[in-house]
Amino acid sequence: MKVILDGMGGDNAPFEIVKGAAEASHIIGDHEICIAGDESVIEEELSKHLHNRLKISVIHAPEVIEGDDSPIRAVRRKPDSSLVKGLEAVRDGKGDVFLSAGNSGAVVGGSVMLLGRIPNIDRPAIGSPYPLLEGGVAMLIDAGANSECKPRNLLQFGIMGSIYVESVFGKQGPRIGLVNMGTEKSKGSPMLKASHELMDEAYKKLGLKFVGNIEARDVPVGICDVIVCDGFVGNVILKMTEGVGLSIMHMIREKFTEGLVATIGAALLMGKLGELKNMFDYTEYGGAPVLGVMKPVVKMHGSSNAKAVVNGISRSIAFAEGRVVETVAKQVSEVAGLGKGDADDAGDTDRADTKEQDG
Amino acid sequence: MKVILDGMGGDNAPFEIVKGAAEASHIIGDHEICIAGDESVIEEELSKHLHNRLKISVIHAPEVIEGDDSPIRAVRRKPDSSLVKGLEAVRDGKGDVFLSAGNSGAVVGGSVMLLGRIPNIDRPAIGSPYPLLEGGVAMLIDAGANSECKPRNLLQFGIMGSIYVESVFGKQGPRIGLVNMGTEKSKGSPMLKASHELMDEAYKKLGLKFVGNIEARDVPVGICDVIVCDGFVGNVILKMTEGVGLSIMHMIREKFTEGLVATIGAALLMGKLGELKNMFDYTEYGGAPVLGVMKPVVKMHGSSNAKAVVNGISRSIAFAEGRVVETVAKQVSEVAGLGKGDADDAGDTDRADTKEQDG
Numbered sequence: 001m002k003v004i005l006d007g008m009g010g011d012n013a014p015f016e017i018v019k020g021a022a023e024a025s026h027i028i029g030d031h032e033i034c035i036a037g038d039e040s041v042i043e044e045e046l047s048k049h050l051h052n053r054l055k056i057s058v059i060h061a062p063e064v065i066e067g068d069d070s071p072i073r074a075v076r077r078k079p080d081s082s083l084v085k086g087l088e089a090v091r092d093g094k095g096d097v098f099l100s101a102g103n104s105g106a107v108v109g110g111s112v113m114l115l116g117r118i119p120n121i122d123r124p125a126i127g128s129p130y131p132l133l134e135g136g137v138a139m140l141i142d143a144g145a146n147s148e149c150k151p152r153n154l155l156q157f158g159i160m161g162s163i164y165v166e167s168v169f170g171k172q173g174p175r176i177g178l179v180n181m182g183t184e185k186s187k188g189s190p191m192l193k194a195s196h197e198l199m200d201e202a203y204k205k206l207g208l209k210f211v212g213n214i215e216a217r218d219v220p221v222g223i224c225d226v227i228v229c230d231g232f233v234g235n236v237i238l239k240m241t242e243g244v245g246l247s248i249m250h251m252i253r254e255k256f257t258e259g260l261v262a263t264i265g266a267a268l269l270m271g272k273l274g275e276l277k278n279m280f281d282y283t284e285y286g287g288a289p290v291l292g293v294m295k296p297v298v299k300m301h302g303s304s305n306a307k308a309v310v311n312g313i314s315r316s317i318a319f320a321e322g323r324v325v326e327t328v329a330k331q332v333s334e335v336a337g338l339g340k341g342d343a344d345d346a347g348d349t350d351r352a353d354t355k356e357q358d359g
Numbered sequence: 360m361k362v363i364l365d366g367m368g369g370d371n372a373p374f375e376i377v378k379g380a381a382e383a384s385h386i387i388g389d390h391e392i393c394i395a396g397d398e399s400v401i402e403e404e405l406s407k408h409l410h411n412r413l414k415i416s417v418i419h420a421p422e423v424i425e426g427d428d429s430p431i432r433a434v435r436r437k438p439d440s441s442l443v444k445g446l447e448a449v450r451d452g453k454g455d456v457f458l459s460a461g462n463s464g465a466v467v468g469g470s471v472m473l474l475g476r477i478p479n480i481d482r483p484a485i486g487s488p489y490p491l492l493e494g495g496v497a498m499l500i501d502a503g504a505n506s507e508c509k510p511r512n513l514l515q516f517g518i519m520g521s522i523y524v525e526s527v528f529g530k531q532g533p534r535i536g537l538v539n540m541g542t543e544k545s546k547g548s549p550m551l552k553a554s555h556e557l558m559d560e561a562y563k564k565l566g567l568k569f570v571g572n573i574e575a576r577d578v579p580v581g582i583c584d585v586i587v588c589d590g591f592v593g594n595v596i597l598k599m600t601e602g603v604g605l606s607i608m609h610m611i612r613e614k615f616t617e618g619l620v621a622t623i624g625a626a627l628l629m630g631k632l633g634e635l636k637n638m639f640d641y642t643e644y645g646g647a648p649v650l651g652v653m654k655p656v657v658k659m660h661g662s663s664n665a666k667a668v669v670n671g672i673s674r675s676i677a678f679a680e681g682r683v684v685e686t687v688a689k690q691v692s693e694v695a696g697l698g699k700g701d702a703d704d705a706g707d708t709d710r711a712d713t714k715e716q717d718g
Contacts, residue, residue, distance in 0.1 A: 133606035144540060147548045181503060181594045189506045189591070216598035220606040232548070235540045236592055239575035240599035247492035247579040248607050 001320045003313050004095035007037030007045075008064045008082040009102020011303050014045050017101065020309020022051035027310075031317050034095055036061045036086035059094075061085035067302065071105030075113055083107065087114040090295045097296040097320040099287065099312050101304040108145050111293040118325060120332040123153050124292030125231070126299060127161050128238060129285040132222040139165050140219075142231040143238060143288055149230040151195040152339035154178065155202055159331050160291040160324075161226035162208050167322030168289075168315070169225075176203065177214035177224035179233055187213055194339075199228075202335040216240075286315030291328065296320045360679045362672050363454035366396030366404075367423045367441040368461020370662050373404050376460065379668020381410035386669075390676050393454055395420045395445035420444035426661065430464030434472055442466065446473040449654045456655040456679040458646065458671050460663040467504050470652040477684060479691040482512050483651030484590070485658060486520055487597060488644040491581040498524050499578075501590040502597060502647055508589040510554040511698035513537065514561055518690050519650040519683075520585035521567050526681030527648075527674070528584075535562065536573035536583030538592055546572055553698075558587075561694040575599075645674030650687065655679045 005021055007014050014037055021033050032055050035042050039060040046056065063081040065074040075084060083102055087110050090098045100107050104126070112124055128143035141161040146153060158176045165174040178196055180188045185196050196213060203210040211224050219227055219237060229237065287308075290297040296319040300312045364380055366373050373396055380392050391414050394401050398419040405415065422440040424433040434443060442461055446469050449457045459466050463485070471483055487502035500520040505512060517535040524533040537555055539547045544555050555572060562569040570583050578586055578596060588596065646667070649656040655678040659671045 133603070133610055147540065179595070181506065181591060216595040217602035219599070220602045232540060233592065233595055236538070236575040236595050237599055240578070240596055241603050243576035243579045244492070244600050244603040245607065248604065251492055252611075 001096040001317045002032040002034055002094070003316045003320075004059070004086045004089045004098045005033055005035045005309075005313070006082045006086050006098070006100035006102050007035040007042050007058075008061070009100040009107075010300065011067070011101075012305055013037075013101065014041055016305045017309055018042060018045035019049050020304075020306035020313070021056060022046060022049035023306055024310045024313040025052040025055040026050075028055060028313065028317065031055075032057070033313060034059055034089065036082040036089065038062045038064075038082075059085050059089055065103055065106050067103050069103060069106065071103060071109040072113070074103070074106050075110040083110050084114065087111060087297075090297075091115050097298065097316040099298045099300065099309075099316045101300040101302055101309075101312075104144065104299055104302075107297065107299045108290055111290050111295075111297045115293045115295045115297070118292055118294055118329045118332065120336040121156055121160075121292040121328070123149070123156070124290060125153075125157050125160065126234075126288050127164055127291050128234070128288045130219070130227060130238070130241075131285065133220045136222060137169065137285065138219075138222060138225050138227055139169070140227040140229070140234050140237060141291065142229065143234045144231040145290075146230060147232040149191075150339075151191060151198045154195045154228050154230070155198050155335070155339055156292070156332060158199055158203065158210075158226055158228045159206065159208070159335075160328050161228065163327045163331065164289055164291060164319075164322070164324055165225050167324050167327065168318045171225055173209050174225035175209045175211045175223075176226040176228060177211045179216060179219070179227060179229035179237070180213035181215070183213045183215060185212060198339045202338050205335055206331055286311040289319055289324075291324070294325060296325060360455040360676045361391040361393055361453070362675045362679075363418070363445045363448045363457045364392055364394045364668075364672070365441045365445050365457070365459030365461050366394040366401050366417075367420070368459040368466075369659065370426070370460075371664055372396075372460065373400055375664045376668055377401060377404035378408050379663075379665035379672070380415060381405060381408035382665055383669045383672040384411040384414040385409075387414060387672065387676065390414075391416070392672060393418055393448065395441040395448065397421045397423075418444050418448055424462055424465050426462050428462060428465065430462060430468045431472070433462070433465050434469040442469055443473065446470060446656075449656075450474050456657065456675040458657045458659065458668075458675045460659040460661055460668075460671075463503065463658055463661075466656065466658045467649055470649050470654075470656045474652045474654045474656070477651055477653060477688045477691065479695040480515055480519075480651040480687070482508070482515070483649060484512075484516050484519065485593075485647050486523055486650050487593070487647045489578070489586060489597070489600070490644065492579045495581060496528065496644065497578075497581060497584050497586055498528070499586040499588070499593050499596060500650065501588065502593045503590040504649075505589060506591040508550075509698075510550060510557045513554045513587050513589070514557050514694070514698055515651070515691060517558055517562065517569075517585055517587045518565065518567070518694075519687050520587065522686045522690065523648055523650060523678075523681070523683055524584050526683050526686065527677045530584055532568050533584035534568045534570045534582075535585040535587060536570045538575060538578070538586060538588035538596070539572035540574070542572045542574060544571060557698045561697050564694055565690055645670040648678055648683075650683070653684060655684060 034057045036059040061082040063078040065081045089095045125142035126145045127141040130138045130140045139161045141157045287298040287300040298316045393416045395418040420441040422437040424440045448454045484501035485504045486500040489497045489499045498520045500516045646657040646659040657675045
């Protein structure tokens with residue numbers, strides 16, 4: 001597989017991005033990396049790090065899309081940007097997967113515009129790996145691309161998430177859950193009730209495992225492998241996990257250094273505290289797939305460092321090898337007739353709520 | 360003040376409810392408690408506990424609304440229930456505040472039906488105390504009464520929350536924040552953008568402190584005192600706090616007892632761990648006010664024990680003494696003209712999404 005890497009996207013580009021590519025070049029076996037960015041800048045960065053030149057090439061792309069650029073406009077007005085050039089390379093078969101730490105809205109919007117949607121997918125979504133507190137990882141979808149959803153969107157998110165978890169995380173028969181205010185199927189707004197019904201019907205047809213409604217409380221303990229919700233709720237779940245987690249860590253550190261006995265206890269436990277902290281470390285999880293477009297695309301955290309890039313490259317290869325796009329296309333076509341009643345937003349996906357992306 | 364207590368609502372009714380009333384009877388000074396419930400049952404429970412008989416009376420209400428009753432139907436079909444009799448007593452001036460651990464939907468729906476909405480309030484909401492990880496408490500509103508909201512609803516939630524926090528928590532000039540996917544005012548769905556604009560305008564007029572959009576990540580650290588969101592998002596925030604918090608506690612306990620050194624450390628720290636756990640203890644926070652109806656109503660957690668009831672009684676007295684209803688009526692009337700453009704749901708409040716209540 002050839003990973004097309006956006007050399008200019010993210011807070012630490014190009015330095016950490018290129019450094020990560022250089023590190024990955026030693027360990028990717030038969031695979032290759034192609035970095036999109038200003039050729040002289042990328043080459044200069046490459047020269048700073050030991051790398052396997054046979055594994056790394058460069059696509060010249062002198063323009064840069066910034067974090068605060070309006071996503072869709074940036075994609076249209078910067079045809080020579082690393083993001084546009086990189087996506088075009090994947091579209092044209094010069095690479096197998098696109099990986100970027102850039103502006104989320106531009107990555108999703110650009111993917112839809114340049115790669116196109118998978119037939120029968122109404123809205124692409126971002127699937128975020130969700131580290132479970134007791135080990136393992138689930139996938140939350142949508143993590144922020146669509147702040148308002150229809151039942152059919154949620155249905156499709158579940159299918160895409162399930163296929164990704166099975167193909168890329170290697171988890172057989174993933175359990176799909178719908179985030180709601182209670183577990184009874186009568187819970188929630190009319191939209192959520194309709195979603196529950198539609199998902200139940202479609203997933204039975206496809207042989208997928210639907211655990212029904214789940215409460216936010218049970219997400220961290222791993223009640224399911226695919227957490228389905230709209231992008232606003234997804235954003236709240238991810239950020240509450242981070243916020244509560246980091247606050248507790250902070251408080252533990254404070255409380256555990258009040259008084260001599262506690263300080264001795266804390267000193268004895270510092271290693272364990274470090275393990276806890278790792279759970280909230282996004283660099284470990286290799287980025288979030290953009291699902292529903294015609295080629296594999298992975299969005300990394302904007303603050304990605306070289307380690308995150310190495311993990312992102314490895315995750316991207318697994319994504320491309322997993323043939324997720326093909327499997328999604330097949331499964332959604334089998335249930336394409338379902339839920340058409342709520343189709344009043346079909347076709348507006350190109351808009352993709354891109355202003356709402358979490359930069 | 361006279362607190363009308365629903366003697367039959369909640370998982371531990373009547374035993375823990377009456378026990379809590381008995382305990383509170385010794386410490387409420389000039390105030391009184393009146394328990395609604397089957398007279399013989401309540402008297403029998405009372406006889407089991409030392410109590411100050413001068414402070415406790417009983418309203419005979421032989422019917423019980425169960426946790427799984429359909430809320431609105433139950434209120435209509437059980438006119439002799441403790442909930443209906445208790446609300447009527449408050450409506451008719453025989454008490455100052457109603458306190459219940461019963462079915463949330465029935466408490467909110469019954470309050471709207473029997474007490475009526477405050478003029479210019481379109482939808483009453485539940486305000487939940489939100490314990491901040493570093494000490495203190497904020498108020499989250501709406502905690503689950505309205506899963507879909509209009510800008511005007513959110514505007515009113517902020518006003519009600521701010522008045523409650525100032526009058527009952529005694530916090531001067533509370534900061535109001537709107538939960539969104541990012542802090543820039545251009546973030547979020549059109550509904551949230553319109554809400555931001557409306558809140559900004561109205562709060563300036565009322566002299567309230569608006570900190571603008573906040574991210575879920577910053578809620579636990581106390582970025583504001585009044586957390587405004589729709590009831591679905593509110594439910595997710597509360598349950599994620601609980602879920603992440605309890606999972607981390609569980610994991611700390613596990614990790615800290617792996618290996619001798621860590622076990623010694625953990626033993627030294629157990630007291631501190633206990634302090635952490637208290638933060639998630641709903642019995643400490645005295646229940647959630649139902650805001651926007653014509654009399655003070657407080658909803659306690661369904662699993663409330665005697666301690667929670669004692670705290671609920673004390674919080675209810677503060678709510679009634681704070682003259683929150685009067686202040687809300689005055690402030691909302693001053694900005695009643697704003698946001699009328701989104702009024703397509705005005706008048707449907709009586710429906711109150713009651714089926715979506717969290718049991």
